[in-house]
Amino acid sequence: MSRKALDYESINENVKKAQYAVRGELYLRASELQKEGKKIIFTNVGNPHALGQKPLTFPRQVVALCQAPFLLEDPNVGLIFPADAIARAKNYLSLIPGGLGAYSDSRGLPAIRKEVADFIGRRDGYPSDPELIYLTDGASKGVMQMLNTIIRGEGDGVLVPVPQYPLYSAAIALFGGSLVPYYLEETANWGLDVNDLRQSVAQARSKGINVRAMVIINPGNPTGQCLSEANLREILNFCFQENLVLLGDEVYQQNVYQDERPFISSRKVLLDMGPPISKELQLVSFHTVSKGYWGECGQRGGYFEMTNIPPRTVDEIYKVASISLSPNVPAQIFMGLMVNPPKPGDISYDQYIRESKGILESLRRRARIMTDGFNSCRNVICNFTEGAMYSFPQIRLPPRAIEAAKMVGKVPDVFYCLKLLEATGISTVPGSGFGQKEGVFHLRTTILPAEEDMPGIMSSFKKFNDAFMEEYEDHRGYSRM
Numbered sequence: 001m002s003r004k005a006l007d008y009e010s011i012n013e014n015v016k017k018a019q020y021a022v023r024g025e026l027y028l029r030a031s032e033l034q035k036e037g038k039k040i041i042f043t044n045v046g047n048p049h050a051l052g053q054k055p056l057t058f059p060r061q062v063v064a065l066c067q068a069p070f071l072l073e074d075p076n077v078g079l080i081f082p083a084d085a086i087a088r089a090k091n092y093l094s095l096i097p098g099g100l101g102a103y104s105d106s107r108g109l110p111a112i113r114k115e116v117a118d119f120i121g122r123r124d125g126y127p128s129d130p131e132l133i134y135l136t137d138g139a140s141k142g143v144m145q146m147l148n149t150i151i152r153g154e155g156d157g158v159l160v161p162v163p164q165y166p167l168y169s170a171a172i173a174l175f176g177g178s179l180v181p182y183y184l185e186e187t188a189n190w191g192l193d194v195n196d197l198r199q200s201v202a203q204a205r206s207k208g209i210n211v212r213a214m215v216i217i218n219p220g221n222p223t224g225q226c227l228s229e230a231n232l233r234e235i236l237n238f239c240f241q242e243n244l245v246l247l248g249d250e251v252y253q254q255n256v257y258q259d260e261r262p263f264i265s266s267r268k269v270l271l272d273m274g275p276p277i278s279k280e281l282q283l284v285s286f287h288t289v290s291k292g293y294w295g296e297c298g299q300r301g302g303y304f305e306m307t308n309i310p311p312r313t314v315d316e317i318y319k320v321a322s323i324s325l326s327p328n329v330p331a332q333i334f335m336g337l338m339v340n341p342p343k344p345g346d347i348s349y350d351q352y353i354r355e356s357k358g359i360l361e362s363l364r365r366r367a368r369i370m371t372d373g374f375n376s377c378r379n380v381i382c383n384f385t386e387g388a389m390y391s392f393p394q395i396r397l398p399p400r401a402i403e404a405a406k407m408v409g410k411v412p413d414v415f416y417c418l419k420l421l422e423a424t425g426i427s428t429v430p431g432s433g434f435g436q437k438e439g440v441f442h443l444r445t446t447i448l449p450a451e452e453d454m455p456g457i458m459s460s461f462k463k464f465n466d467a468f469m470e471e472y473e474d475h476r477g478y479s480r481m
Helices: 013-017 025-035 057-067 069-073 083-095 110-124 138-150 167-174 194-206 229-242 266-273 311-323 329-339 349-375 399-407 412-424 451-472
Strands: 133-136 156-162 178-183 210-217 245-249 283-288 302-307 443-446
Touching: 013 167, 025 412, 057 069, 057 083, 057 329, 057 349, 069 083, 083 110, 083 329, 110 133, 110 266, 110 302, 110 329, 133 138, 133 311, 133 329, 138 156, 138 167, 138 210, 138 245, 138 283, 138 302, 138 311, 156 167, 156 194, 167 178, 178 194, 194 210, 194 229, 210 229, 229 245, 229 266, 245 266, 266 283, 266 302, 302 329, 349 451, 399 412, 399 451, 412 443, 412 451
Parallel strands: 156 178, 156 210, 210 245, 245 283
Antiparallel strands: 133 302, 283 302
């Protein structure tokens, strides 16, 4: 009997090649243990509300009124909702024929794209064109749309940082392209060396791969580093010289926990550089409501902005966006509120500032608690989390542990993370899911567990790790460094 189209052997090979470690073996095992009654701390994904972060009040009030517009007709609505939230809800509803249950323009609501453009203009000091901004169902949807537009076949390569967020490796595999890795240097606080970029491109071209684009994640995921303005200039010049489109993943731009390198957008640096590069380099930048102090992952709101993309290409991107009809309309309102929050003098301003600052200050403290905790452990080395939501410690696995992993058919850091999960309930992601240098092992964990729970979590980790090292070290001179 011939195979059917959806038998495993018959499905698209690119689907099989795509891997997404954030929801991989560790997550599945954690879910099984949770069903069996074990308490699990899911630190495998940057999902702030799932780990106890409270939603900001003002955006939830506005969206609640938009979702249930009959509340606006209640004479007592002003006793429950502040006047500025009521006014914003009425304004958004006036812009959406049919309300939140109706499709919007495939690019997103024009008024909200204008709010995004105004935000970008304030941030960068250069005006932005709403016609070149597309609202999407989270930043991931926009990334996938752009990669799908760039990749024509396996001969097309995309430079991706290693360690990298596995959205990129999965999407490139799905679209049949080739991932071209460039390695971040852990000993230089996950810095980027342009000479390494040149080497990566040369190696790819020697294999017949046409490198067409470069991805940067700033602040970094999973590494947490923040790129300096000088580093961004080097990257932009490199892309200009090599004729690459730059994909700037900037979803963690609100998540910065040090003052030496504040976030600066690729777009601002590009436009500061002036012609010819500012007029010619193709750049696509991404942002989302899922990260920062908003953390609205489940709402699925994002955008991408295109710089120096030819009009005919923009038309093709619009055509593809139209196939999905409309991005999530409630999420578009969340995006509008994120880029245009309460202002000084508004009724909700003080509460909004108090809530958002409280979240960011707590994240900064948690980043320090986690970094210090990891560095207190045997055979563990961790750079400080400068930004984003993650720690990415290196785990110096003893040779006996590596051999034990091989005996049970596991990658060594998967073996370690499974043992950690079984012993403590802490669900992490092995570094192998993000890419790493041969023979070097890591894990990624979010810094999102509640601040009051952090000392206990790090104590559990240290107890497990030190017992693991005691079990597998041969005590014949294997050292932490």
